[in-house]
Amino acid sequence: MEPTTLFDKIWDAHVVNKIEGGPSVLYIDRHFIHEVTSPVAFSGLEGRGLPLFRPQNTVATPDHNVPTIEQHLPIREELSRKQVETLTANCERHKIPMYGLSHKWHGIVHIIGPELGITQPGMTIVCGDSHTSTHGAFGAIAFGIGTSEVEMVFASQCILQPKPKKMRINVEGKLAQNVTSKDIALYVISKISTSGGTGHFVEFAGSAIRDLSMEARMTLCNMSIECGARGGMIAPDETTFAYLKGREEAPKGAAWDKKLAEWKKLKTDDDAVFDTEYTFDAVDITPMITYGTNPGMGVGVEGSIPTGDELAGSDKATFLKSLEYMGFHPGEKLKGKKIDYVFIGSCTNGRIEDFRLFADYIKGKKKASWVTAWIVPGSKQVEQQIREEGLVEIMESAGFALRQPGCSACLAMNDDKIPEGKYAVSTSNRNFEGRQGPGARTLLASPLMAAAAAVNGVISDPRD
Amino acid sequence: MIEKFIKIVSSAVPLPIENVDTDQIIPARFLKAVERKGFGDNLFRDWRYRKDGTPNPDFVLNNPKYSGTILVAGKNFGSGSSREHAAWSVYDYGFRVVVSSFFADIFKGNVLNNGLLPIQVTEEFLFEMFDTIEKDPTAAFEVDLEKQAIRNINKSTELQFDINPYKKECLLKGYDDIDYLLSLKNEITAFENSRV
Numbered sequence: 001m002e003p004t005t006l007f008d009k010i011w012d013a014h015v016v017n018k019i020e021g022g023p024s025v026l027y028i029d030r031h032f033i034h035e036v037t038s039p040v041a042f043s044g045l046e047g048r049g050l051p052l053f054r055p056q057n058t059v060a061t062p063d064h065n066v067p068t069i070e071q072h073l074p075i076r077e078e079l080s081r082k083q084v085e086t087l088t089a090n091c092e093r094h095k096i097p098m099y100g101l102s103h104k105w106h107g108i109v110h111i112i113g114p115e116l117g118i119t120q121p122g123m124t125i126v127c128g129d130s131h132t133s134t135h136g137a138f139g140a141i142a143f144g145i146g147t148s149e150v151e152m153v154f155a156s157q158c159i160l161q162p163k164p165k166k167m168r169i170n171v172e173g174k175l176a177q178n179v180t181s182k183d184i185a186l187y188v189i190s191k192i193s194t195s196g197g198t199g200h201f202v203e204f205a206g207s208a209i210r211d212l213s214m215e216a217r218m219t220l221c222n223m224s225i226e227c228g229a230r231g232g233m234i235a236p237d238e239t240t241f242a243y244l245k246g247r248e249e250a251p252k253g254a255a256w257d258k259k260l261a262e263w264k265k266l267k268t269d270d271d272a273v274f275d276t277e278y279t280f281d282a283v284d285i286t287p288m289i290t291y292g293t294n295p296g297m298g299v300g301v302e303g304s305i306p307t308g309d310e311l312a313g314s315d316k317a318t319f320l321k322s323l324e325y326m327g328f329h330p331g332e333k334l335k336g337k338k339i340d341y342v343f344i345g346s347c348t349n350g351r352i353e354d355f356r357l358f359a360d361y362i363k364g365k366k367k368a369s370w371v372t373a374w375i376v377p378g379s380k381q382v383e384q385q386i387r388e389e390g391l392v393e394i395m396e397s398a399g400f401a402l403r404q405p406g407c408s409a410c411l412a413m414n415d416d417k418i419p420e421g422k423y424a425v426s427t428s429n430r431n432f433e434g435r436q437g438p439g440a441r442t443l444l445a446s447p448l449m450a451a452a453a454a455v456n457g458v459i460s461d462p463r464d
Numbered sequence: 465m466i467e468k469f470i471k472i473v474s475s476a477v478p479l480p481i482e483n484v485d486t487d488q489i490i491p492a493r494f495l496k497a498v499e500r501k502g503f504g505d506n507l508f509r510d511w512r513y514r515k516d517g518t519p520n521p522d523f524v525l526n527n528p529k530y531s532g533t534i535l536v537a538g539k540n541f542g543s544g545s546s547r548e549h550a551a552w553s554v555y556d557y558g559f560r561v562v563v564s565s566f567f568a569d570i571f572k573g574n575v576l577n578n579g580l581l582p583i584q585v586t587e588e589f590l591f592e593m594f595d596t597i598e599k600d601p602t603a604a605f606e607v608d609l610e611k612q613a614i615r616n617i618n619k620s621t622e623l624q625f626d627i628n629p630y631k632k633e634c635l636l637k638g639y640d641d642i643d644y645l646l647s648l649k650n651e652i653t654a655f656e657n658s659r660v
Contacts, residue, residue, distance in 0.1 A: 016652055017651055021629045025645065027652070037548065039499070040500045050646075065496065079497070080496060082496075083498055086498045146546055146547075146548035146573060146574035146577060148641070151642060155642050156646065156649065158648070158652055160641045194540065195483075195539075195540045195566060195568070198566070294483050314482055321481070412493065430485075432488065433485075434487055434488070438491070438515070
């Protein structure tokens with residue numbers, strides 16, 4: 001038999017039909033939905049007079065719009081409240097399980113899926129959100145879709161997709177201390193650009209990847225969309241199985257043993273061929289920070305903004321436009337620059353390990369007086385864990401307050417907006433113009449970099 | 465059903481900026497509607513309007529010299545979020561074709577599902593289009609989906625473009641994917657049963 005990749009094995013096992021010269025009809029195992037990209041799909045479905053085909057394969061949670069304080073009160077902003085209420089009503093009407101604001105399992109859709117054991121190896125998973133790539137950390141094919149496709153999944157539990165090309169990104173060796181998987185992601189994107197992965201699905205491999213915890217793997221796969229790829233995935237292994245075992249929706253007893261045997265077969269064959277392959281050395285990666293308005297514009301914290309001298313034409317114009325928005329100059333050093341806000345959270349870095357890293361750094365230190373910090377857990381369960389582990393006391397005595405779960409300042413659809421012209425060191429995934437609020441200037445980094453910036457009030461190297 | 469797309473002859477609106485992401489096409493704060501209408505008003509919102517809400521005269525959509533149903537953009541157009549609102553806003557504004565030298569995957573899929581044609585051209589052809597429009601903002605371009613060709617009429621240059629044959633058929637006939645998927649219900653159920 002021809003050697004195949006992990007991606008091929010899962011994809012091929014989900015093809016219901018293939019249109020000659022066209023896309024495949026791909027069966028979807030799990031469909032996550034939230035309040036922003038689902039309402040038009042529900043009304044489309046109902047407009048056609050169709051039932052929801054497989055409500056039991058669908059899971060809903062409101063996350064994009066929700067406030068991160070006083071969640072027990074009605075949402076003040078009318079349009080946000082209406083979107084959340086619409087999701088609730090749609091889920092009730094179509095019998096979709098929903099973890100709403102008051103539920104003990106509420107949280108960001110890409111945090112709660114893995115946390116509840118809904119996300120499992122070998123699955124196909126979609127959601128109307130590009131960071132669905134997060135779930136690939138379990139050895140699943142998971143990717144973001146548009147609202148028309150959400151409606152397709154509602155109607156048929158399938159979507160039409162052309163099979164993407166395959167890319168493997170190997171990271172070999174041992175990561176240095178204080179270097180995280182967020183740094184791997186920002187490093188790789190700075191090397192291959194925000195369009196380097198376009199048309200591809202990425203498998204991350206190599207010894208540095210195998211050494212990562214499940215949560216660190218999720219951060220890396222989450223960011224795979226930022227290099228343009230449809231998604232990223234990592235072959236399941238003992239780390240994956242240990243994480244899943246015993247979670248609410250994970251198989252139990254004999255069913256677990258049966259699944260485990262199947263999951264163990266999910267890996268790329270030795271001689272399988274990828275359309276594109278990159279290999280990076282883990283020792284070259286240092287704590288990263290971005291300086292521009294796309295996630296590929298990143299450097300090591302000790303580095304400088306490129307001069308742009310080698311660029312010409314529209315490349316140069318785009319580079320300079322980006323720096324002008326950021327208020328930076330070509331060739332400048334980033335370390336020591338004053339910052340105003342820090343955001344810890346999002347589907348990229350809103351898990352317990354991220355808050356442990358943050359708390360470990362700030363313990364016994366004090367937040368810089370001029371910095372506003374928003375510490376936002378990814379889910380109720382993460383919030384609970386932060387409390388149980390005593391991290392809240394550490395945060396409070398250092399001058400930080402814990403908020404309630406949601407997407408928050410990552411995309412600033414709720415009230416958590418960075419004011420115009422202010423600098424925010426953010427553990428989220430995108431530094432686009434206006435992403436965190438009109439005129440906001442975002443510097444993407446790891447929770448550890450964000451912790452150091454919050455304490456020192458300037459861009460700092462957490463290794464100092 | 466989507467609107468049929470067969471042939472268009474139109475002037476074009478130039479946006480020679482690279483990596484235009486979905487947050488520029490439509491900022492997240494305008495995604496709060498629960499109905500699919502009116503998104504064109506907020507297309508390129510933060511470039512198109514000043515802070516006080518008045519139109520920014522320097523932005524191309526506010527320049528009366530430029531008009532047409534073809535948007536011509538720098539490479540890597542539509543990167544970022546999967547929000548279909550980005551495709552809706554471009555369509556709702558009145559564009560029917562987006563030309564660039566490179567598109568982000570999800571955005572490309574989304575526009576195709578909404579009767580909007582993404583045409584990937586060479587850098588050379590793109591720069592020639594920008595140049596033509598700069599010299600003559602009324603310059604017309606012809607897009608023929610059946611022939612899979614885009615023509616710069618002033619320069620008499622033409623380029624063939626790629627499109628998935630299935631998607632081409634859908635656009636020409638105004639079909640959408642759900643019609644097709646519904647016809648497969650029996651196969652889908654059989655597939656589910658085969659996996660148990």
